[in-house]
Every structure is written in C-alpha cells, then in structure tokens.
Amino acid sequence: MSEECELKYTDFKSDLSVRWCAGCGDHAILNAVQKAMANLKVEPHNVAVISGIGCSSRFPYYMNTYGFHTIHGRASAVASGVKVANPNLKVWQITGDGDALAIGGNHFIHLIRRNIDINVILFNNQIYGLTKGQYSPTSKRGFISKTSPYGTVEDPFRPGELTLGARGQFFARTIDKEIKLSIEVMEEAARHKGTSIVEVLQNCVIYNDKTHEAITDKKYKADRTIILQHGEKMIFGVDNDKGLVMDGMDIKTVTIGQDGYTLDDILVHDAYTHHGAMHRKLSNMDFPELPVALGVIRSVKDNVYDVSVEQQLVDVQAKTSITTFEEMVNSGDVWEVE
Amino acid sequence: MMGRSSKVIERDEVVVRFSGDSGDGMQLTGTLFSNTSAVFGNDISTFPDYPAEIRAPQGTIGGVSGFQVHFGHSEVFTPGDYADVLVAMNPAALKANAKWVKHGGTIIIDVDAFDAKNLEKAGYKTDDPITEDKLGDYHIIKAPITNLTKESLKDMGLDNKSILRSKNMYALGLVYWLFNRPMEHTTNYIKKKFAKNPLIVEANLKVLREGYNYGVIIQAVTPSYHINPAAIAKGKYRNINGNIATAWGLIAASKKANLELFLGSYPITPATEILQELSLRKDMGVKVFQAEDEIAGICTAIGASFAGDLAVTSTSGPGLALKGEAIGLAVIAELPLVIVNVQRGGPSTGLPTKTEQSDLMQALYGRNGESPCVVMAASSPINCFEYAFYAAKIAVEHMTPVILLTDGFLANGTQTWKIPDLADYPEIKAKRVAPEDEATWMPYQRDPETYVRSWVKVGTPGLMHRIGGLEKDEKTGGVSYDGENHERMVKYREAKIKYIENNIPEQDILGEPESDLLVVGWGGTFGHLFTAVEELSEEGVHVALAHFNYINPLPKNAHAVLKRYKKILVCELNLGQFANYLRMNYPDIQYRQFNKMQGLPFSVVELKEQFKKLLEE
Numbered sequence: 016m017s018e019e020c021e022l023k024y025t026d027f028k029s030d031l032s033v034r035w036c037a038g039c040g041d042h043a044i045l046n047a048v049q050k051a052m053a054n055l056k057v058e059p060h061n062v063a064v065i066s067g068i069g070c071s072s073r074f075p076y077y078m079n080t081y082g083f084h085t086i087h088g089r090a091s092a093v094a095s096g097v098k099v100a101n102p103n104l105k106v107w108q109i110t111g112d113g114d115a116l117a118i119g120g121n122h123f124i125h126l127i128r129r130n131i132d133i134n135v136i137l138f139n140n141q142i143y144g145l146t147k148g149q150y151s152p153t154s155k156r157g158f159i160s161k162t163s164p165y166g167t168v169e170d171p172f173r174p175g176e177l178t179l180g181a182r183g184q185f186f187a188r189t190i191d192k193e194i195k196l197s198i199e200v201m202e203e204a205a206r207h208k209g210t211s212i213v214e215v216l217q218n219c220v221i222y223n224d225k226t227h228e229a230i231t232d233k234k235y236k237a238d239r240t241i242i243l244q245h246g247e248k249m250i251f252g253v254d255n256d257k258g259l260v261m262d263g264m265d266i267k268t269v270t271i272g273q274d275g276y277t278l279d280d281i282l283v284h285d286a287y288t289h290h291g292a293m294h295r296k297l298s299n300m301d302f303p304e305l306p307v308a309l310g311v312i313r314s315v316k317d318n319v320y321d322v323s324v325e326q327q328l329v330d331v332q333a334k335t336s337i338t339t340f341e342e343m344v345n346s347g348d349v350w351e352v353e
Numbered sequence: 354m355m356g357r358s359s360k361v362i363e364r365d366e367v368v369v370r371f372s373g374d375s376g377d378g379m380q381l382t383g384t385l386f387s388n389t390s391a392v393f394g395n396d397i398s399t400f401p402d403y404p405a406e407i408r409a410p411q412g413t414i415g416g417v418s419g420f421q422v423h424f425g426h427s428e429v430f431t432p433g434d435y436a437d438v439l440v441a442m443n444p445a446a447l448k449a450n451a452k453w454v455k456h457g458g459t460i461i462i463d464v465d466a467f468d469a470k471n472l473e474k475a476g477y478k479t480d481d482p483i484t485e486d487k488l489g490d491y492h493i494i495k496a497p498i499t500n501l502t503k504e505s506l507k508d509m510g511l512d513n514k515s516i517l518r519s520k521n522m523y524a525l526g527l528v529y530w531l532f533n534r535p536m537e538h539t540t541n542y543i544k545k546k547f548a549k550n551p552l553i554v555e556a557n558l559k560v561l562r563e564g565y566n567y568g569v570i571i572q573a574v575t576p577s578y579h580i581n582p583a584a585i586a587k588g589k590y591r592n593i594n595g596n597i598a599t600a601w602g603l604i605a606a607s608k609k610a611n612l613e614l615f616l617g618s619y620p621i622t623p624a625t626e627i628l629q630e631l632s633l634r635k636d637m638g639v640k641v642f643q644a645e646d647e648i649a650g651i652c653t654a655i656g657a658s659f660a661g662d663l664a665v666t667s668t669s670g671p672g673l674a675l676k677g678e679a680i681g682l683a684v685i686a687e688l689p690l691v692i693v694n695v696q697r698g699g700p701s702t703g704l705p706t707k708t709e710q711s712d713l714m715q716a717l718y719g720r721n722g723e724s725p726c727v728v729m730a731a732s733s734p735i736n737c738f739e740y741a742f743y744a745a746k747i748a749v750e751h752m753t754p755v756i757l758l759t760d761g762f763l764a765n766g767t768q769t770w771k772i773p774d775l776a777d778y779p780e781i782k783a784k785r786v787a788p789e790d791e792a793t794w795m796p797y798q799r800d801p802e803t804y805v806r807s808w809v810k811v812g813t814p815g816l817m818h819r820i821g822g823l824e825k826d827e828k829t830g831g832v833s834y835d836g837e838n839h840e841r842m843v844k845y846r847e848a849k850i851k852y853i854e855n856n857i858p859e860q861d862i863l864g865e866p867e868s869d870l871l872v873v874g875w876g877g878t879f880g881h882l883f884t885a886v887e888e889l890s891e892e893g894v895h896v897a898l899a900h901f902n903y904i905n906p907l908p909k910n911a912h913a914v915l916k917r918y919k920k921i922l923v924c925e926l927n928l929g930q931f932a933n934y935l936r937m938n939y940p941d942i943q944y945r946q947f948n949k950m951q952g953l954p955f956s957v958v959e960l961k962e963q964f965k966k967l968l969e970e
Contacts, residue, residue: 060813076831095642095649
C-alpha cells in the first residue's frame with residue numbers, strides 16, 4: 016500500500032448524485048464509510064468497493080474509488096478475487112441481508128472461513144427493499160410482508176451468530192444514524208487483518224420503517240443497547256447504572272447497587288479472546304430480554320488467507336528448481352530426437 | 354534382449370487396449386506402455402475409458418477400466434478404433450472389450466481370473482467365454498498372471514494385497530515382450546515412484562521381468578510385432594494430455610502478457626486436472642483459488658480480472674450452466690476472462706467421464722440478454738496448449754470473456770508433443786490508457802476500429818472508476834437506463850466480438866479440396882475425421898475436410914468455403930448443434946448431419962462408411 020496521506024471525506028465522494036430514498040439509512044452509512052476511509056488515510060485509488068445487488072449495493076457508484084457493482088449474492092466472491100489478485104488493495108464489500116445471507120450465503124460463510132482481509136459492511140433492514148417489500152432471512156418469525164401476508168413461519172439468521180459459526184474473527188454492530196460509532200467501528204474493522212463483518216442496523220423508510228426503532232429511538236437507546244469496548248465493564252443505561260453479569264450459563268441485566276450487585280460483579284468485555292462462546296452470547300442479546308450489543312464484539316488475530324497465498328508462493332519459489340516456463344515444460348519425462 | 358525365434362509381424366501402426374477392474378491399475382499400465390513407445394520414437398495417441406465410480410463392484414462390466422494406445426511409424430491422430438492387442442485382466446474386461454478387437458487380433462487374458470464366480474459376474478452363461486463370444490479366430494494368450502505373480506513374490510514378505518496389485522506389471526512385461534520394447538523407462542519410473550519403499554520397487558521390477566520372460570517362454574507359438582520409430586522432426590518431446598496442455602497454454606499466455614495468472618475453480622470431472630495442475634504451479638507464480646462452488650470460481654476470477662490479473666475459470670457442462678449469470682457480468686463489464694469448458698455427456702450429471710460435444714449452444718447462447726462472447730474449440734490433446742494460449746490472447750486484447758471448449762476425449766487423451774519455444778508465440782498486449790490521454794479518458798470509450806475499451810488495473814492513480822452489471826453509458830460507464838444508449842451498447846458488444854474475425858486464421862481445407870463432399874467438424878473430433886479422410890484418399894476416394902476451431906466469430910471465409918461444395922456433412926457428437934449454428938449463419942447452404950451420442954469418439958470406420966455412402970448418393 017502507498018504511504019499514508021492526509022485525506023478529506025469529500026475525496027471519497029463521486030460526482031454521481033445519490034439516489035436512495037429520502038430518509039433511507041443508507042445515506043448515513045455512506046457518510047460514515049467516507050469519513051472512516053479519510054481517517055484511514057488510504058488513497059482512493061488503492062480502495063476497491065465491491066457490492067452485490069440490492070439498494071445498498073448501489074453504494075460503489077457514490078464512491079470516488081474503484082468500484083464494482085456485481086451480481087446478486089456474489090460480492091463476497093468477486094471481492095475475494097480482487098483481494099487475492101492484489102493484496103495491497105483495501106477491499107470493502109457492501110451488502111445487505113438478502114444479498115449476503117440468502118442468495119449469497121454460501122460465499123459469505125466461505126469468505127469468513129478463509130479469513131480474507133475484506134471489510135464487509137452488512138446493511139440489515141430485515142426486508143427486501145429493491146424488490147419492494149418481501150421478507151428477508153433476517154425478518155423475525157411472524158413478520159408480515161408481501162410474500163408473507165399471514166406472517167413468516169421461519170426463524171431468522173442472526174448475522175453475528177452466523178459469522179461466529181463460520182469461524183469469523185471480527186464482528187461488530189452499529190446503527191445507521193449513529194455516525195460517530197459507525198466511523199469508529201468501521202475504522203477498527205478496516206485495521207483488522209482478516210474478514211471483518213460490520214452489521215449495520217439500517218432503516219428502510221419505505222418498506223420496513225422503524226423496524227429497529229424499539230432499540231434505536233433516542234428515548235430508549237441508552238437502556239436498550241450497550242456499546243461494548245474491549246477491556247471495559249459492560250455498563251449501560253441512561254444513568255450508566257445497569258450492567259451485565261453471568262447468571263449460570265446466561266447473561267442477565269442487573270442494576271448496580273441493587274440486589275447486592277456492585278460494580279465489581281459486572282463483566283469486562285474481552286473482544287480479543289479466541290473463545291467464541293461469550294462473543295456469541297453477546298452478539299445474540301436482543302430486546303426486550305437484554306440490551307442489543309453495539310461496537311466491536313469480537314476482534315481476534317488469526318491466519319489471513321491472502322497473506323498465506325503470497326507466502327506460499329514465496330516459499331515454493333525459494334525451493335523449486337523450476338523458475339521459467341522453459342524449465343517447466345522440460346521437466347519430467349522428456350526425450351530428444353536428434 | 355534375446356533373439357527371437359517366433360514370427361514377427363511388421364506393422365506401421367498398432368493399437369493396444371489394456372482393460373481390467375478399475376482397481377487393477379490399467380491406467381498406469383497403459384501410460385507406462387505409451388511413454389515407452391513414445392520414447393522409443395513412435396508417434397502415439399492414447400485414450401482412457403474409465404467408469405464414473407471410483408471403485409464399482411469388482412468383476413462387473415460397470416467396473417471395467419480401459420486404456421487404449423495407438424502408436425505408429427508415421428503420425429497418428431486418434432487412439433484407434435479397434436485394437437490389435439487386448440489385455441483383459443478378468444472376464445468382465447473381456448466381455449466389455451472383445452468387440453473392440455480387430456478380427457483375428459491377439460487377446461491376452463489372466464486365465465486365473467476366469468473362474469465361475471467372475472464369469473457369472475461378467476454375464477457369461479457358459480464356462481467358455483472364448484467360444485461364447487465367438488473368438489475362435491483370435492489369438493488368445495491364456496496367461497496365469499495372478500498365480501505367476503503370487504509365485505514370483507511369495508518369499509518377499511509382502512501382504513497379499515500388495516502382491517495382487519503387482520499383477521498389472523506382469524501383464525505389462527508380457528506386452529513389452531510382444532512389442533519388443535525396452536523396459537528401461539518403466540524401470541526408472543518404478544524406482545522413482547516408490548523410492549521410499551524399496552520392497553515395492555523390487556517386487557514390481559521382478560514381476561515386470563517375469564512377465565517379459567513369460568513371453569520368451571511362449572514365443573514359439575506366439576507372433577510378436579515390430580513397429581519402426583516414426584520419422585520425427587528434431588527437437589525435444591514429451592507426452593501430454595489435453596488438460597495439462599490447457600493449463601500450460603494458460604501459463605504461457607501469462608508469461609507473454611506479463612500478467613499474473615489467476616484461476617478460480619471448483620473440482621468437476623473431467624476438468625479437475627486443470628485445477629490440480631495450476632495448483633501445483635506456484636513455481637510459475639500461478640494463484641489458484643479453489644472456490645466453494647462453480648459460481649464463486651468464476652466470480653473470484655472476475656474480481657481478479659478487475660484487479661488486473663489474467664483470470665481463468667475451468668469447468669465442465671453443469672458448471673458452465675452455473676456460471677452463466679457471471680459470464681454475462683463479464684460480458685457487460687467488458688473484462689477479459691477465459692472460461693475453459695471440458696465437455697462431457699449431458700444433460701444434468703449425464704455421463705461425467707464420457708466425451709460429448711453437446712455444450713456448444715450453451716456456450717454460445719446460455720445466458721440472459723444479448724450476451725455475445727468468443728467461443729473457440731481445441732481439436733487435439735496437444736493443441737489445447739495453443740488454443741488456451743490464443744483464448745487468453747483474445748480475452749486480454751479484446752476485453753471479453755472467451756469460452757474455450759475442449760472435451761473429455763481431448764482432456765484425458767495424450768499425444769506426443771514437440772515442446773514449443775515461447776519465442777515463437779506472439780506477444781499479448783492489453784489496451785492501456787496512455788499517460789497523455791488520462792485527462793480525457795472515460796471507462797467505456799472504445800477503440801473506433803475494434804470497439805475495445807481500455808483495461809485499467811485497480812490501484813492505478815487518477816483513473817478510479819466504477820463498473821457493474823447495470824447497463825452503462827456508452828462513454829462514461831455510469832448507469833444508464835436510456836433505451837437508445839442500450840441499443841448502441843448491445844450493438845457495440847456484438848460488433849466487438851465480430852471484429853475478432855480479422856485476428857483469427859482463415860478456415861483451411863484439408864484432405865482433398867477437389868471433391869463433391871465437404872466434411873465439416875469442430876473441436877475434439879478432428880483426429881477421427883482427418884484420419885478417415887486421409888485413409889479414403891489413400892483408397893482413391895476424395896473427400897475434403899473443414900475442421901473449425903473458431904466458432905464465434907467464425908472465420909471470415911467460412912461461408913465461401915462451405916459454398917464451394919455440393920454436399921456438406923456436419924459430423925459432431927451431439928444432435929446437430931454446429932449444423933444448426935451454420936444453418937442460422939449461412940441459411941443458403943444445405944447441410945447433412947452425422948451425429949453420435951454414445952459417450953465415445955467417432956470411429957474412423959463408421960466415418961469412412963458414411964462418407965462413401967454420401968458420395969455414392
């Protein structure tokens with residue numbers, strides 16, 4: 016990668032006018048990504064933004080970087096090819112709950128399993144927006160939509176759980192309108208070596224308005240979400256008096272100073288531990304039982320596919336006696352006719 | 354070698370077929386024999402014929418694995434229709450292959466395997482398969498191969514399984530005697546292959562020698578064959594099959610283009626060997642991505658192409674179907690990409706290990722929208738190298754996906770290959786943005802003559818741009834829903850492919866150009882068609898042959914060539930896909946068809962018959 020340089024977020028804006036609906040959560044996410052990229056100081060020409068199909072997948076057109084709006088579900092695969100071909104590039108993948116978790120589910124889990132150094136921004140609005148309102152693989156059981164007029168009879172994927180199940184080493188969550196948190200999380204995702212999944216709870220103003228409102232609304236947010244920070248106590252609430260503790264195998268919410276709980280009892284977040292059990296519990300926390308976890312839930316160093324591919328080339332080439340095409344075709348069973 | 358007292362048959366060419374249970378090691382036996390013949394100086398062509406099951410029930414016809422080699426004093430173009438010599442390691446092998454032996458040929462059987470149980474499994478109704486199959490006129494060598502192998506190895510301390518595994522070497526030794534071949538090549542191979550297990554080396558070499566000596570013992574009653582070496586051009590040679598040749602052709606192209614080679618692929622018979630060979634070639638800097646499925650195979654390749662690599666995906670028919678949407682993406686994005694499709698019998702899973710030419714229409718039209726791409730076909734195991742090279746050259750220089758069709762017959766068949774000098778191959782030059790044009794450059798600006806846009810590698814400063822699967826503005830590449838722009842883009846993409854006819858060779862006519870009959874073929878049937886035409890020519894029957902390697906676009910002179918002939922017979926291993934393609938392109942011409950769909954190549958005999966019949970009409 017080229018040297019770091021001073022960049023403004025406007026350096027990442029293309030001259031195309033943005034064509035998402037007014038009030039769509041995508042606008043805020045675009046803003047956050049551009050600001051995160053400026054902070055990361057990677058020049059726009061070394062950035063590739065790859066998307067699949069869906070509302071969010073129009074994203075690359077609005078970025079003044081290299082961009083590829085591919086086909087439905089396949090962004091993970093195309094992005095993998097870009098990164099493996101040129102590991103010096105910073106590769107971002109923009110995808111939605113349908114693109115990544117339904118039609119592209121296979122590529123999504125294998126990207127994570129391989130741990131290719133790609134930053135995936137997963138817009139989760141629990142609906143198919145571009146096709147105008149059908150339920151998605153993250154829609155809750157019973158969700159009513161055009162293709163589930165009597166309610167769905169299936170349970171949703173939880174992106175965090177799926178990521179961890181696929182051996183994911185980085186998972187974070189943020190909310191579209193929380194731009195400051197989004198920037199922080201995206202920067203950390205980008206600095207993480209390996210596949211990083213950032214789930215953004217995004218609002219589809221037309222087909223699934225206020226789907227996350229129960230937790231994202233200003234009135235409730237402090238009590239219904241918790242921002243996790245590595246090494247910090249898991250405390251939340253308007254008055255910062257609530258905390259998370261273990262209760263047998265489960266996590267529960269307590270109020271500090273009540274029922275005999277003190278600050279010392281509250282769990283400390285360890286995002287860097289290899290053990291996934293706690294990360295899974297944290298990523299699965301849901302309203303109303305528990306606060307929804309935001310911030311970086313898991314960030315673990317591991318082997319990175321694209322790095323290993325390069326290393327293997329170096330290792331083999333250091334040992335081989337075959338270095339040219341001519342040597343290759345003349346190796347093995349060859350005879351000469353005089 | 355010892356002197357011979359038996360009758361020696363002088364021949365220009367001979368076909369040998371090895372057959373046995375799929376665990377009997379017939380592929381290895383056949384390969385060792387072929388390589389020995391090639392090193393001896395014969396031209397060779399081979400073809401393996403094996404079941405889809407890794408180990409079908411032992412002793413049954415379904416489990417028979419065969420390997421045929423044709424070698425000769427002059428050039429050979431096919432593995433041969435009928436065998437002069439058949440090795441049958443059990444009754445099922447005899448039952449399945451007796452019909453492929455020339456009348457009066459030699460059949461070596463392992464008589465120990467012909468017990469009541471095996472005879473029954475093979476479907477024989479009596480205990481005399483020779484009479485039952487009417488093989489009385491054939492020269493049958495009943496060798497007790499199993500027992501002699503056991504006897505030979507009994508004191509070596511090997512387990513029974515290892516002993517039985519060596520019996521193919523006994524058979525091979527016997528065949529070496531039959532053709533008076535040196536065993537040095539095989540000896541060296543065994544020593545190298547089992548270097549870590551000296552006991553196995555010793556056992557195999559012992560059995561090989563004793564097989565040869567068995568021939569010496571029976572020679573008084575058995576004729577042997579003598580085939581002189583071919584008159585071959587000076588140079589270095591090796592044997593190579595179509596899949597390896599394809600892989601190497603792609604590597605050659607990456608060297609000539611000065612581009613990193615990237616393969617995104619998923620294992621599928623009979624294309625897997627391309628993936629395996631390129632995985633091995635880290636010494637050549639090849640990056641291989643074994644994807645989670647066929648779609649990811651091509652999509653990673655498309656990503657790599659966007660990033661600036663020479664990108665390839667390899668597959669067979671069902672995989673090509675899965676890749677269809679992504680090929681369309683490469684068509685509209687106008688990125689270079691090579692798609693190698695090693696055809697097999699279809700539809701669906703069909704006949705995975707058998708050859709067919711039934712993916713032509715899929716390659717030409719199997720996508721949504723007006724989605725033209727280059728379609729070309731290799732026509733011999735060794736020219737897979739050349740056509741893989743040119744597929745890559747066309748893809749890079751014309752910014753288009755290219756589908757290269759080979760087939761199971763070419764992929765697994767081997768021929769003797771004169772090792773090429775890369776210096777004899779042309780440069781591959783991508784269209785790049787010149788520094789002085791950077792300020793005004795637009796992503797979908799085209800060369801006015803070729804309609805080719807520039808290829809900008811991701812990472813190039815100052816030329817950031819966005820591409821995608823949505824229709825784009827004809828200059829800027831920005832999304833455009835304008836109907837007139839769309840129509841122009843559809844036509845540009847079509848014209849870009851059509852222009853390539855200027856950069857490919859004209860269609861030539863082989864055989865006897867002055868004839869009433871033109872035989873038309875394409876792809877993997879070349880060897881059989883050409884041999885049939887040549888043999889007829891020797892018999893004084895004149896037939897012309899136009900064998901196509903470039904299908905979209907067709908060579909510029911294709912229509913003129915076809916127009917010259919009174920009768921045209923299009924021969925292909927499908928229901929007539931190329932014939933229909935020609936009817937569509939050149940409707941003013943009458944086409945007759947000869948088609949075969951048995952998972953096998955044409956036989957020269959059946960082709961000659963057809964040609965003669967048509968000439969007499």
